[in-house]
Amino acid sequence: MHWIAVRTAPDAQAELADVHSALAWWALRFTPLVAREEDALLLEVSASERLFGGRPGLLLRLFDTVPVQPVHSTQGETALLALGRLRAEAPEAPWQALPLQALAAARAHLPTLKRLGCHTWGQLQALPRAGLARRFGADLLLALDQACGMAPEVYPWLQLPEVFDARLELSAAVETAPALLFGARRLLAQLQVWLRARQLGVLALELLWELDARRSNTQHRDAHHTGGHYGQLPLRTAQATQDMQHLQRLLGEQLAQVTLPAPVLYLRLRSLQTQALAGESLSLLPEDQRKGDSLHQVLERLAARLGPEQVRRVQPQACHVPEEMQRWQPCTQGALPRASVSSSASPPAPHAALWPSWLLEQPQPLQQAQGQPLYHGVLELLAGPQRLESGWLAGEPVLRDYFVAHSPGAGLVWIYRERLAVPDAGRKGSADAPEGAAAHGHSKAQTAAEAGLRWYLHGLFA
């Protein structure tokens, strides 16, 4: 048996929500036998020494990864011995020389023992056992036996919670949402300790905050407040991660868009979805170590600040109407673009060389002069028509003749002429000008009919 007793130093600085449980979770990575005794933590490590390459290897790993700095620690063959050395601040002292103050069971009897001239564990053990038991009770004798390894030690062993759920009382009421990040940072650090102990990566988590009940506006409802005393902010990431930097940045972007109806006193963070995380394999070769963030982190950061609708990638569609051939979807939906996507390349359509590389989201109606379309000058038709019709099933029917045209100011453009110009143009005209009366739209349709067919700009060759 080999025991380690650990206690945080009084001047320890930790950006953690709860130092004691964080320390226990850290210890549970190395051994399942972890117990808390007053302010100290007891670890029994003899069974796991082999896994970490012997006792020196284990100790090295143990104190390399400790979440709180600095900590005091001592070792011993029994838990009470390690604890006694920690209390006496004498890591190397033999057990007989330890003072009686360092034994918890003897503390109640200290004045009596002192009058007996008994100051150390060795002197206590030299006293007759029967008399000691009569005078001070069996507890002291048992503790002494346990400290010397004569009696077995059993503690309530600590366990790692299945789900992370931590609370933090803020030192002052927080009025603005971005300032919640300072508290949330401690909770995230705590989460990181838990994730490392469980060897998990987090996929989804939730930050909750409790509003000051005296000033809480219970009527307030928005995306984050449901009208109660609590507000919540869910946070998702595409790849399971233990990297708190990324989550912290995401949280910062999200909190910047939150308005608090009342000051916040408590924060709570809980994990919603986690995933087993394999260890990261490191490469020896310098070229494999690429500098920078990973793509999904960057995209999530962009989506968090700009909105998910603003970061899009293309989804090809099987349709022959140009605007339906591609759908630009938010990156958060579906998988991210793979590194090698050569397999997905389908043979290009036969007309693809006649298509422009820029497509206008909405076809732009073109001015006309003497029946000729204008766009940065008079357009000159070079190729076409390419006739295109969509089925009546697909909603608005599309009947168009596409042309490749040259504009003196803008180079090659892709324009089309609607074949059913008169009714369509009338409808569009009235839709474009909602303030205009129906008669106005009608007259517009008539002018369009007089002018002939309407032209639209739909793409640019670049």
Next chain:
Amino acid sequence: MTALAPSTPLNLHALPADVWHAHTLARGQLPVRASGHAALDAQLPGGGWPLGALTEILQPAGVHSEWRLLLPALVHSGPGPVLLVGAPHLPFAPALAAQGLDAQRLIWVQAPGAQARLWATEQALRCAEVAAVLAWLPTARSEQLRRLQMAAADYSKLLFVMRPSGAQQEASPAALRLQVEPQAAAAPVSLTAAAGPQPPAHGLQVHVLKRRGPPLAHPLQLPARSARLNLLLASSQAHALDCRTYRA
């Protein structure tokens, strides 16, 4: 006194290799990516687009020749994604796929304000997997561009910033500045009459405004269309001509 007077004319070739001769292009400092246009490569320092430096492309309003200019380099820039920040229109994926660019690599980022665009561009540069960043920053100031230039240099990325021609007079930290404009076309032909027998000469004029090396006096001529489109247009012209002669 005699020591100060040059006894022999200065021999350029005798100078150490790292002394740059002002009449030649700078070589070898930056890694480059071939632009795919032989005429352009010949005039760019190192023979291609600089990796890890800002390339500024100035275009008149309404002209968007980015794809024509950049597509060959993007096609061969590896499997990493290409981020478009603040693009003026939607890229038409099937057409780009036909020219060899896998559309799955494109990520389209729309940012509402100038500050947001700069931020998004910088974030994109800081990504390890991104192959190239194309940003449309019409109102960016010199110090903001400098920041992007630093980020591109730190992470060794292809960075192209598209700006209006009006920005030509402003100072720029870009390592390479190009001005692109479509070549003046022939006189417009009316719709009702058949198109002229000679298709007007369409080309891209590329002025190299700034590069590491001597200024370029004459603009470069690049074809404004892909070879396949040219073929289709030519055949379409020929067809129209045939119809006209037949009718006559």
